[in-house]
Amino acid sequence: MREWGLTPPLWRELPEGDRELMLAESALVCPSCGNLRSYCSRPGLELYPQRDECFVTAARELALRRARSKNKQEPDTRGLHPLDGVSVWMAEADINPDDEFFDV
Numbered sequence: 001m002r003e004w005g006l007t008p009p010l011w012r013e014l015p016e017g018d019r020e021l022m023l024a025e026s027a028l029v030c031p032s033c034g035n036l037r038s039y040c041s042r043p044g045l046e047l048y049p050q051r052d053e054c055f056v057t058a059a060r061e062l063a064l065r066r067a068r069s070k071n072k073q074e075p076d077t078r079g080l081h082p083l084d085g086v087s088v089w090m091a092e093a094d095i096n097p098d099d100e101f102f103d104v
Contacts, residue, residue: 056090063088063102
């Protein structure tokens with residue numbers, strides 16, 4: 001349901017037939033690669049790696065590497081690491097200038 005951007009209440013409001021159709025279509029798609037299972041599960045399928053550059057992703061990965069380097073400590077008494085639950089996204093403006101999380 002979340003793959004369609006639906007919250008549980010919105011999902012429950014859909015007619016049962018629509019929900020069944022959406023689940024059936026979802027079952028046809030491979031959760032790993034996003035292709036149809038009929039395509040990606042063919043024996044002998046030859047695929048070749050491709051490359052794209054995304055500078056937003058590069059900036060996010062750089063920030064994550066810096067955060068991992070800075071936060072090498074062991075998990076706390078609850079078993080949580082400082083990076084557990086942290087999501088990193090990029091913006092053109094520094095909307096949290098006082099956040100020292102990524103300072104190295």
